[in-house]
Amino acid sequence: MTLKVTLCDDSKMARKQLLRTLPDDWDAEVHQAEHGEQALTCLREGRAEVLFLDLNMPVKDGYETLQAIKEEQLETLVIVVSGDIQPEAQKRVQALGAMAFVKKPMKPEDIQTLLQQFGLYQPAAGQLKLADETPQAPANPLDVYREVSNVAMGQAGDHLARVLDTFIELPVPNVNFIAPSELHMAIESIDTNKQVAAVSQGFSGSGILGEALTLFNDASIDDIGKLLGAKLGESGSIKQQRIESLMDVASILSSACLNGLGQQLHVEFAASQPVLLGEHQSMRELIKHGEHRWQKILAIEIGYQLPEHKLAFDLLLLFPADAVKILDQQLAHWLQGDDE
Structure with a gap:
């Protein structure tokens, strides 16, 4: 039957x-x-x-x-x-x-x-x-990027969850082609009126250059420091612990997420050392640092939440136009492999 x-x-x-x-x-x-x-x-x-x-x-x-x-x-x-x-x-x-x-x-x-x-x-x-024999329309590029990002997001979330021994709620990734002036609008889960901190990591692989931004609102930073301090051990001054906590979370998320993307696209990404862009700043002030270098960009936004600890932070992967061209080629190979 x-x-x-x-x-x-x-x-x-x-x-x-x-x-x-x-x-x-x-x-x-x-x-x-x-x-x-x-x-x-x-x-x-x-x-x-x-x-x-x-x-x-x-x-x-x-x-x-x-x-x-x-x-x-x-x-x-x-x-x-x-x-x-x-x-x-x-x-x-x-x-x-x-x-x-x-x-x-x-x-x-x-x-x-x-x-x-x-x-x-x-x-x-x-x-x-x-059941539905209606011919399927060609895949929307954003849908393809969203699904690849979804798998990478899950790997990064799993990695961080194991480090912190807690459950992490994962969203549907938000993927858009945007102008630098619209970048703040891509971060829907962070109120742009709040003060935030951001950690930046450049990355490269197969001719693809991009930047990973991990964004924290001020209300979460001290709690993240306490959680990581309890899990990874405390050392140095309170300010040093605070900065190290941001760096640790950013490095774990960006590295695991880039690894997940790379595995699917057959690209080996290498990330630079994380850099603290600033603390207690508005979203627009933090975003301004990259506007002069980008034209139209692909922005992948992933909001992570730790419900047991009432924490939240965002990972934003940014790919400039020339990198997107190479990504499109890699995705084409990926889709051809999927067709075989």
Whole structure:
């Protein structure tokens, strides 16, 4: 009997990748959802006996969707597919009833083994069908950048979570092509009226030059210092500890995120030593330092939150126009590999 399957992810590229990992001879009909609310509609209408579910989505995320499934007692087998690979994230989805957790990017052999393990798939049992046969539009470049960033963000979040022994909430990455004068608008999670500190790290690889900015509002800096001091050991004056804390967090996030991007794009990024741009400044004052060097830029903004400690900070990756051209070429190779 043909299984009804729903793929739920806000990224069209991610759904496309997941679809390509499913066995062609799986007796299943595939539906698609862009967020948890749409997935719940599919469930209520009997179109999701098996649900592949992302975690970081707008409208209703994966955790909220799992909670709704549990409360409404909806019958489905949920396989979480996410770039958020923190051990705590896996524990949470399992507690909410998910059958399995698969990290992005997925491999066809892993998906096939998992489906066979749970008795959902037998080779040559049928043919995979798309419920919607409407021709798919070409991938939006921003959607591709967003999905690549999503995987890199998850790796960076996992690294920091292990260092600090805490759970980190991850957002949907905000990706835009913007002018330097609009840069402050890209940082939606930080109030530009507040005083902030920023740590800058230049990076390069395969002809790509860029800058990573880690941004902290003043209300968080002392708490971050206390948390890192407790985890990594305290030394030096209070001011030195404060600066070292900012440098440590910035280095962990930017290095792990760039490593995640590089693995997907086959680029080995090297980052410079972190530099404190300033403290107790407005966002516009901090951003001004780079405006003379950039024209149109690709800005990837990721907001990290530590709910147990009521902390938040942002990582902003900036790629100038000439770097974006090389990135586009690397993404083209990545997409061709995905097509094969």
